Amino acid sequence: MALFVFCSILVLSIVIAVLARRGVVTSNMSDIMVASGSFGPFLLFFISVGEIYSIGTLVGAPGAIYSHGANYGIWFMCYILLAYAIGYFFNPALWRLGQLSKAVTIGDLLGWRFNSKAIQMLTAAVCIMFLMPWVQNQFAGMAILLKYLNLGIDFTPAVIISAIIAFIYIATAGIRSSAYVSILKDALMIVSIVVIGVAAAMAVPGGVGGIFHAIAAKSPKLLTVTTQPVTAGATFTLSTIVFQMLGFYLLPITVQGTLTSKSAKNLRRNSIYMPLYMLMFPFLVIAAYYALLTIPGLKVPDYALLAVSVSLLPSWLVGLMAGGAALTGILVMAVTALTVGGLFSKNILGVINPDMKQTQMVRWTQVATAIFLIGGVILALYYPTLMASVVTVAYSGLTQTFVGMMFAFLWKRSTKWGVGAGLLVGTVTLFLLKTVPYGLNKGLIALLINLLVAVVVSLMTTPDQETVNRFEAYIAKSKGPVAAKAGATPLQVV
């Protein structure tokens, strides 16, 4: 029964993806990567939540709460929450830069602003490298899902089928399909989480309070963020919150989402809804602590949510939840692979061969997407890993573009040399850094070094005139229509 529901959901998602193609007029890079900037508030919301809430949320987060208690649970919610507040201000700025540069990837944004092919390629390379753990994470989640639930599908064919479905989403209508599938995915995810949370609360005498009072009696350390010794919990937690809230809207996949918007105003409005959508988390937290209470000693912590759902829910509901969980994994796989494909074909191949036509580039994007997915399948079959730590690794690298982006918005004197050097040094530092002072987040340390290098090198070099023109154009655009008309210097487009 569960298997039937599960498969139906996957089939339904493919149907939706194919139907999404109806809105497409041309198939060019802008359309597949950012839906030609045509998304109104409804689709913008769904592509946003589609990309953000992956299988790491549904399976990984309860698993990590199960292992680490509030040390994980609290920071996980805090950095996302604060990222939304930052996003209110950050996203319109990024969007404006996108409008000026006609960017369809993060490589385009930085490459245009700093008038540098090298920056395009470097940004693309760093992003592709650190997006690999991101997609790996989704496959790992699928593995956990299928291994535990024993739906009757073997792991290997399931992983292959997921990758194929992800590719279908991209091949039909790029990011558009993902936005529409996200409507189904998020509906299922919300329903599953709420049902499991409510069922868990009802299963314990005293409800929610019952669960937490019992945990408080048994293992109170799981309910607060460790502050003794300071390095074990609090400094790492807080520095990671700060670091990841900065990186959140810089993740190349969320950049794609931001660029789909029709207007900056919609982005701001979207920022208001996003924290409210997080109100699914109380239910998730209830389920995770319920697992701690009733199913202690799970060998694989990531089984926590699944174990709870199997013990509390009828078979068809388990199938529903599994289908929703599978969709979260497949959807994020798809968007990540698309982002990598676009970065590769536009910001690497497109730079090496500037005469590439749009249709060729779209083909290459699809090829790169497919190769990336196949690579992910192979990694998943041979190196499945625990989910939560992988996200930290990905963030540590992807957030390094923060320096470049902030300079893009704020600093006239910044140069491509500075930004490039900073990005390179920051990334290399991540690999070289073995110990951190005071237990601070490694990525944050690398980011600070990145900043320092970027400032010093920018001051030692001078930006070329076009770079300065582009900065002034950006400033003019942020000030508004009146300011934009007066004295703007003509610009080259990338």
Place this chain on the structure above:
Amino acid sequence: MKSRLLIFLVGLVTPMVAILLLFPWWNRVEPFVFGFPFNYFWVFLWMFLTAACLYIAFKMDPANRREDE
């Protein structure tokens, strides 16, 4: 631009103070609210309040009255 600063204070600084600065204060179990330990409750509360802060910022923000975006 005075109103821009105010929007920052409301939309960004307020949630950050509540979550980051006040962290040592709210990182505790007692009192339980709606059955949740206080720290979890605080974070859930700020999901509402952050949305409210951003709503206020949105209403105050002159950029939302522009026609070009």
